[in-house]
Amino acid sequence: MASTLARHFSRIFQLTLHVQRKSVTFSGVRHKSSTVQYATRPDLPKLAYRKVKGKSPGVVFLPGFASNMGGKKAEALEEFCKSLGHSYLRFDYTGCGSSEGEMVDGTVGTWKRDVLYVLDELVEGPQILVGSSMGGWLMCLAAIARPEKTAAMVGISTAADHFVTVFNTLPIEARKEIEEKGQWVVPTKHNEEGSITFTTEFLKEAEQHCVLQSPIPVTCPVRLIHGMKDQDVPWHISMQLAERVLSNDVDVILRKHGQHRMAEKEDIKLIVYTIDDLIDKLTTLV
Incomplete structure (x- = not known):
């Protein structure tokens, strides 16, 4: 475990040195x-x-x-x-x-x-x-x-796997209700509607790609x-x-x-x- 941590921090240190040496920029001249x-x-x-x-x-x-x-x-x-x-x-x-x-x-x-x-x-x-x-x-x-x-x-x-993982962690009663309705409404702050709706078909298809x-x-x-x-x-x-x-x-x-x-x-x-x-x-x- 100690050797793994040492390699990890060594890698971060090397990346920091590289950044300082090269002075990469992504702004300035557009x-x-x-x-x-x-x-x-x-x-x-x-x-x-x-x-x-x-x-x-x-x-x-x-x-x-x-x-x-x-x-x-x-x-x-x-x-x-x-x-x-x-x-x-x-x-x-x-x-x-x-x-x-x-x-x-x-x-x-x-x-x-x-x-x-x-x-x-x-x-x-x-x-x-x-x-x-x-x-x-x-x-x-x-x-x-x-x-x-x-x-x-x-x-x-x-x-x-996120959509599938979150759905599978819901209480069984909640999952049954979603399956009966055929859709899952998830609150979000990332759109004007304030929610995202997933159909049960979407979730079943997503499961195939986990x-x-x-x-x-x-x-x-x-x-x-x-x-x-x-x-x-x-x-x-x-x-x-x-x-x-x-x-x-x-x-x-x-x-x-x-x-x-x-x-x-x-x-x-x-x-x-x-x-x-x-x-x-x-x-x-x-």
Whole structure:
């Protein structure tokens, strides 16, 4: 246990030294934002995305549930990748943001298919997948399905299995009532309605994509950043994920006062520094 802690703190110390030495910035000189493009898929809704061409490894950002590619983290990462000359892609899931489709028709499987399409058709070579909240869950599913396209993973407030886990921890009476009604209304402060509604069909489909019950066949570098003040997705989910992945190169970084969205300036700096460190690691290995 002591040796594990020593390695962990040594890694954090090395990352701090790297940050101080390189003086990475993601603000200051503003770059022109990329243009929204649309990917036409046979018999499927069009996907909206923004793409920056550049060096490998590229970075792909996966938003959270009901979110879109226009958030602070997504925009800051584009600015960073442009400054470094690396490729970057952010996109909206089916039914979200500027993509076609209806949110109510979406499932975890639907959005996993979107991610795989992006990796197969819109980017070249291995990518650093950066997943926020539900995007962290989809990041895991994509890494399992496309190991050759996944150079590394960075989870931000990763919500692996979260919908299913929370539902299964409800009292049996509450679950029976939800199943009878066919929907589950969950309070939230993240939208104007003040709640999110999940159908029982959505939950049953999501259960098919759970990853935390068994070893996760991911061997690339993994970095998991989570706020200890996260009131939506508890930070111990990132710890569980770290234990499940087969990779030996896994770091969990906990921010004592971090919230779920991890969108404060210092949070975004940490995310940028973490990705920059991975890029250095991956290019050195090459």
